[in-house]
Amino acid sequence: MLKRHEYETREALAEALSAGVAAVLAGGIATRGEAVLAVSGGSTPKLFFQHLSRTEIDWSRVTVLLVDERWVPETSDRSNARLLRENLLQGPAGAARTELFFQEGESAEEAEASLSRRFAALPRPLDVVVLGMGDDGHTASFFPGGDRLPEAIDPANPAAVVPMRAPGATEPRVTLTLSRLADARLLAVHIEGENKRATLERALGGTDTAEMPVRAVFGLERETPIELFWAP
Numbered sequence: 001m002l003k004r005h006e007y008e009t010r011e012a013l014a015e016a017l018s019a020g021v022a023a024v025l026a027g028g029i030a031t032r033g034e035a036v037l038a039v040s041g042g043s044t045p046k047l048f049f050q051h052l053s054r055t056e057i058d059w060s061r062v063t064v065l066l067v068d069e070r071w072v073p074e075t076s077d078r079s080n081a082r083l084l085r086e087n088l089l090q091g092p093a094g095a096a097r098t099e100l101f102f103q104e105g106e107s108a109e110e111a112e113a114s115l116s117r118r119f120a121a122l123p124r125p126l127d128v129v130v131l132g133m134g135d136d137g138h139t140a141s142f143f144p145g146g147d148r149l150p151e152a153i154d155p156a157n158p159a160a161v162v163p164m165r166a167p168g169a170t171e172p173r174v175t176l177t178l179s180r181l182a183d184a185r186l187l188a189v190h191i192e193g194e195n196k197r198a199t200l201e202r203a204l205g206g207t208d209t210a211e212m213p214v215r216a217v218f219g220l221e222r223e224t225p226i227e228l229f230w231a232p
């Protein structure tokens with residue numbers, strides 16, 4: 001089930017999404033003493049990150065991770081970790097702990113076992129997951145034609161992390177698996193622009209997950225709806 005939230009501006013969306021995410025994180029801190037937030041990279045989340053970084057929750061009890069990462073060091077402007085550091089881990093949110101993917105000196109495939117161990121140790125379920133979506137229907141690093149796509153979107157796969165190479169991905173990537181994302185307390189999808197709305201409608205109109213892997217997310221059976229945030 002999908003619950004849609006539409007805003008007139010990207011600014012209004014960023015404000016609403018950050019308030020909603022902060023409230024769920026605060027709830028996790030209040031009930032379990034800590035909270036885990038997994039966010040996407042790419043260009044869409046920047047404004048949301050900036051708003052979220054200013055929210056006054058106890059960030060020292062929050063662990064921030066990425067849903068997926070391009071396998072590049074933080075010196076690259078393609079690095080999602082860098083995007084996070086420059087836009088989210090600032091101000092009050094600078095006190096958050098982080099669990100990041102990139103490991104210098106190893107390929108994504110060489111790092112798979114240690115990454116899986118490291119990320120499997122995180123509390124389950126994740127409190128908040130915010131996904132993006134590409135115009136090709138990918139989300140996280142679940143790309144059409146991805147070499148490890150079937151296991152990445154297999155809801156029964158116990159692994160936490162899978163490396164991914166795909167024609168549509170500029171560099172090798174690593175991604176949390178769908179099974180790690182599926183039971184998040186708040187599972188949000190954040191997309192902007194008319195193009196992505198058209199892509200979304202196309203995704204919702206079919207079931208072939210190889211063609212549009214984001215369908216694997218929309219097809220999840222969950223206790224609470226997936227929250228879809230859109231602005232023009």
Ligand SMILES: O=C(O)[C@H](O)[C@@H](O)[C@H](O)[C@H](O)COP(=O)(O)O
Binds near residue numbers: 134
């Ligand atoms: O590293 C990444 O690229 C992401 O985590 C990815 O899954 C992203 O959410 C979509 O590609 C949308 O990207 P844009 O916001 O740049 O359109």
